[in-house]
Amino acid sequence: MKPNFSFLFKLLILQYLAVLSISQEFDFFYFVQQWPGAYCDTKQSCCYPKTGKPSADFSIHGLWPNYNDGSWPSNCDPDSVFDKSQISDLISNMEKDWPSLSCPSSNGMRFWSHEWEKHGTCAESELDQREYFETTLKLKQKVNLLRILKNAGIEPDDGFYTLESISEAIKEGTGFTPGIECNRDSARNSQLYQVYMCVDTSGSNLIECPVLPRSKCGEQIQFPKF
Template sequence: MGGKGWFLLKLLMFQGLFTSRLQDPGFDFFYFVLQWPGAYCDTKRACCYPTTGKPAADFGIHGLWPNYNDGSYPSNCDPDSEFDPAEISDLVSTMQTKWPTLSCPSNNGSKFWEHEWEKHGTCSESVMDQHKYFENTLALRDRVNLLQILQDAGINPDDEFYDLQDIKNAIKDGTGFTPVIHCNKDPEKNSQLHEIFFCVDTSGTEFIECPIIPRDRCPSKLQFAMF
């Protein structure tokens, strides 16, 4: 092969390598995590309502977390990509409703969002910038009305105990996707519905069945706390 042919071959190989790197986001899927405020607050640690007031009695966003298929995950991928509230100024009012903070001391949520961006969001920058990361996460929340799904199945936040499998079946029937359920404990050591995990593709826009299914961190019966 002549010099020109070798040049073209190397160019094609470089282009193919470059393209493959562009298509590789550096992780395998996202966990999209929602949390029930009643369970967050009903612990020995307790909670503080945000400065905007008590959140609605509804599932709020915890985060959108890149993960690997082997169960590990990247974190704090770009220390230079600091959270900038100005970049999401058009989303803040929606985030205060759908992604509220419950940590103490009472605050407006920006510390929570800063943590989520810097620990998890910076690991998805090959796919989306800061604004798109929060925008996509809010859009996912709009597509999953968990509280309505559970209530339609007769599962209500009334401090009663429900079967874990009934909760999973209701969510699977209502969304089309298998959830992973995490519990925490109230001061009386009752296990209560705390977090619900879904899996999302590497674009951060489409729900998928989880490539790995971690164990539910709940007993067979759990409490759905009031809020």
Template sequence: MTKSNRRALLAIFLVTQSVAILTAAKDFDFFYFVQQWPASYCDSRRGCCYPKTGKPAEDFSIHGLWPNYDDGTYPSNCDSSNPFDDSKVSSLESVLQEHWPTLACPSGDGLKFWRHEWEKHGTCAESGFDERGYFEAALLLKKKANLIQALKNAGIRPADGVFHTMSQIKDAITKGVGYEPFIECNVDSSGNHQIFQVYQCVDASATNFIKCPVLPHGRACRNKVEFPSFSTASSRDEL
């Protein structure tokens, strides 16, 4: 092998190593920030149980902050050596119970739900966040999005028994946040489509809303949809 060939191979090796290092350093591309309409969760086939703290407010609640790749795949359960530690979010507990409540059965205090979200999704973003920082980032995004206010500004009052068009809802959220959301629906026993979850895309710093690089999968919505109220969606607590 000539000296020039050895130099060329060395150059290729160094470039390959550099690309590998950059790829390894890139944990994910963006987040899905997902909020759900609680009464729609309760009106699904699985049903719900109100948390131990009582019936949630008629407002969107956080489902999760999920790292994703631009190709539509996502990392999960990235660090088993960093399990959820409730002591790290103990001072946030009342705020999390208000804005990130559990509706799973049996009734809980939220710890199991938050543990799942941290260990499956949060550990995949831990290069930028510790556990507390992850939950704080989600809480700040909920406040920043303020979906309920964006809808009210457009004359849409969820849980009022009125059906709205998808274009009205998407336009209201887009105007309030700056980017169009992806909306997932469920179907009640009468065949009505209900707003279930709202996906918004956020940059990898979990600071700024962005245009979604790729849309998630979820049940599509008909043109006319509703926001059910807890008065029309029974929980197992009331059965």
């Protein structure tokens, strides 16, 4: 009896698609906000967007699918390219809350395209392109880090604060433990750079982080002016 090569081929294709779909599922999102004062106070420096200097507030870095073991998927669908027409009515909010500080100065499109193609395409099982950006903007409104920190007496005044006090203030304000990432300025000061909050796969609800990124922070953290 001859083997049915057509059937075997179809079986292999189905197995491949099953593996592909599994590899693109994820367990939670990191919602990451960055402090522009720390981003700009590094060797690489920064360039303000073409719309001008952003406000002295935390800005969105991204919404990143992650696995519970600390790894993450990326660039899941090379055919799903960024399409600004899908978010045309969100652009003004994105310019305000999700500005690009990289050089050369830009209108943000390259930054947003990178975030969609690297991270957003791995969330397409839950959020289409418009939903991805809209959901991230809503999270920014929900997690007002600057207000939370100021309410705890932690101000962007070049002062130094303990990692514990910053973490506790954010936990008090949101109900969940944040991940804190620092960078170092030219004087080797540890600075408050990025804050990671964890979000369920719908992008709607904050959750306790299954795994937190390494902080790379000293005991005393500077909150630089911007």
